Amino acid sequence: MTVRDYDDVPGTYVLDSRTYRKGYHLNMMLMSLNAADSRAKFAADEAGYLADYQLTDAQRDAVLERRYLDMLKLGANVYYAFKLVSHDRQPPQVMYGKMAQPEMSFEEFQQMMISGGRPIDGNRRIGETKGDGNNG
Amino acid sequence: MAKLIAGMGTSHVPGVGAAMDNGKTGEAYWQPLFEGFKPLREWHKNNVPDVNIVVFNDHATSYSLDNYSTFTIGVGDHFRPADEGWGRRQVPDVEGHPELAWHITESLMAEEFDMAVAASVDLDHGLTVPLSIAYDQPEKWPTAVIPLIVNVIQHPLPTAMRCYKLGQAIGRAIASFPEDISVGIWGTGGLSHQLGGERAGVVNPEFDKAFLDNLTQNPIANAEIPHTDFIREAGAEGIEMIMWNVMRGALNDDVKEIYRFYHIPVSATAYGAIILENS
Numbered sequence: 001m002t003v004r005d006y007d008d009v010p011g012t013y014v015l016d017s018r019t020y021r022k023g024y025h026l027n028m029m030l031m032s033l034n035a036a037d038s039r040a041k042f043a044a045d046e047a048g049y050l051a052d053y054q055l056t057d058a059q060r061d062a063v064l065e066r067r068y069l070d071m072l073k074l075g076a077n078v079y080y081a082f083k084l085v086s087h088d089r090q091p092p093q094v095m096y097g098k099m100a101q102p103e104m105s106f107e108e109f110q111q112m113m114i115s116g117g118r119p120i121d122g123n124r125r126i127g128e129t130k131g132d133g134n135n136g
Numbered sequence: 137m138a139k140l141i142a143g144m145g146t147s148h149v150p151g152v153g154a155a156m157d158n159g160k161t162g163e164a165y166w167q168p169l170f171e172g173f174k175p176l177r178e179w180h181k182n183n184v185p186d187v188n189i190v191v192f193n194d195h196a197t198s199y200s201l202d203n204y205s206t207f208t209i210g211v212g213d214h215f216r217p218a219d220e221g222w223g224r225r226q227v228p229d230v231e232g233h234p235e236l237a238w239h240i241t242e243s244l245m246a247e248e249f250d251m252a253v254a255a256s257v258d259l260d261h262g263l264t265v266p267l268s269i270a271y272d273q274p275e276k277w278p279t280a281v282i283p284l285i286v287n288v289i290q291h292p293l294p295t296a297m298r299c300y301k302l303g304q305a306i307g308r309a310i311a312s313f314p315e316d317i318s319v320g321i322w323g324t325g326g327l328s329h330q331l332g333g334e335r336a337g338v339v340n341p342e343f344d345k346a347f348l349d350n351l352t353q354n355p356i357a358n359a360e361i362p363h364t365d366f367i368r369e370a371g372a373e374g375i376e377m378i379m380w381n382v383m384r385g386a387l388n389d390d391v392k393e394i395y396r397f398y399h400i401p402v403s404a405t406a407y408g409a410i411i412l413e414n415s
Contacts, residue, residue, distance in 0.1 A: 006364045011334025012372050016291040024201055031196050034221055069334065078332030078373070079195045079289060086221035092151075092331070096404050101334035109337060113401035114165075117339035120328075124368050 010126045011101065015077040023075020029053040029063075030080040033087050042087065068098040138236065138313035141185055141320060143383040143391070144176075145351065145410045146269055148192060148324040150261035151403040153225055153268050169407060172397040173269060179395060179411055180270045185318040187233045187280045189240075189306065191382045192262035192324045193288045195220065204290050205252035207302060209244075210283035211237040218258035227264050227273075233280035236313055240282070243309035249302055259283060266324045269409070279320070288325065288376050293363060296378045300359035303385020310386065323383030325376025327398075329405035332372065339406040343369045344398065347377060348410055352393045355384045373405075383412075390415040 006014060013019065029050065032038045042049040050060050062070040063084065071081055078099075085095040090106075097109035104112065112118060122128055152169070155161050161170045197220045199205070215230040244251050263283055271278055284306075287293055294302075303321075310319050327344040330336055347370075350357045359381050366375040384391075394411040401407075 004364075006367045009335075009364075009368050009372075011336070012330065012367065013333050014291060014367065014372055015289055020201060020290065027196070027201055031200050034197060034219055036219065036223070039221075072332055077196070077289070081332070083196065083221040089222075092403060096331055096336040099332055099334065100336045109404075112337055113404055117400055117404075117406065118330075118335065118337040120338055120340040120343070120369065123335055123338050 008126050010123060013072045013077070019075050019077065023077065025054045026059045026063075026071065026074060026076050027080040029055065030076060030083045033083040039087055066098070068095045069101070072099060138310050138315060138317045138319055140307060140310045140386060140414060141318050142183060142394075142411060142413045143387050144266075144270065144320065144322045144412075145380045145383060145408065146266050146322065146324055147326055147402065147405055147407045147409070148262045148265040149402045149405045149407065150220075150265060153227075153261055153265040156268050156273060157225060157227075169399055169402060172399055172409070175395050176397065176409055176411065177270065177272060183320075184278050185320040187236055187282060187317060188320040188322060189282045189284055189386075190263050190266060190322045190324065191284045191286060191379045192266070193286050193376060193379065195260055195262060195289070197260035198257045199285070199287075201290065204287055206287050206294050207249065208252040208254050208257070208285040209237055209241050210254050210257060210285070211241065212255040212257070215257065215259050215281075215283060217264050218260045220260045225261070225264050227268060228276045230259060230263070230267075230277060230281045230283070233282055235315070236310075236317070236319070237282045239313050240306060240309040243312060244302070244305050247305045247308070249305055254283075254285075257283065257285070262324060266322055284382070286379050286382065288378060291363075293375065294378070295363070296361050296366075296381050297359040299378045299381040300355065300385040303382040306382070307386035321383050321386045323380035325379050326370070326374055327377060327406045327408040328370035328374040330371030330373055331404055335371075337404050338371050339400055340369050340371070340374075341398070341400065341406065344406055344408055347380075348396060348398070348408060351380065351384050351410060352391055352412065355381070358384070387412055388414045
């Protein structure tokens, strides 16, 4: 598959043609939760609801178990995943914390942001150590 | 003739709308943000144009992997807030301005910007939150609104330069509209933030400050930023900042910075706002 010049940005999932194809059914399932009647059906029988979409077993299990980082690895985009955390009536920081590594609770993620957020230094390139980055 | 009076840039974090809709703006977490809105709202109170063009992106609400256009202009006369997963925001519907929207569309097409045209599209937080930031909680919005939707999610995206040039063409279109109306243009989204992945929560105040500084003095520098630099330096979702280039492109070369506000955090985002008046 085509290499992109952002592939060396650590912990980052871009919705490009590779993700698009891998995550198509997963993302469309997530987006279906925009509709109130779909949310009600999903809430009543999650596994039954997911069976109507052509998900891989791994994608299905990641959704059922709310493993958000695994969902991204399996092609979900964060804006689509947002629909699931909204369905669960949880603040998005719950999802962000579950994606973050090391994983964080809502409170831990919230506190990291209040303290100024995750620093960019050390997080620009895979293998970069703090202070390597150029700011240009 | 129509006159473009000013541009605003603002983040459009959905949590800001939720805080207002649920009466939480007095809480300690939100207090500094809403304090920072005060001068901005004061300016808006004294500078209400007939129409605002709001440049924003849809977030898997009305557009999806099934159907996505790069630049879409709303030509309808009425738009509703969208249900993006937690019910429609209880904010006023949006009145469009079909005459100006069609004029801009025709002008852009003649300049080889091939626009998608939407009459009916539900509007998500990308548009309704900036309205709430500017106008608080009125019974109806004080201006007509032309939604201008940019794809900043599903790559390939338009370049930062293309966004700037689109803005320049919008500026020319406004200037050639024969009615005597006043117009504002808003660029929304950003500033640095990354929501997804192991790096979630990354922000970059230095990058944001340079971008805000360049908006006034050196907008071409912002237009020349490659996508990968946005992703690397400002986060995968920070690339929304290219929509501010549309706003800036529409304004005169010489603008005056009226107000700037920057605050970390709003949810996982570095919040930024700026008001630029045409000189």
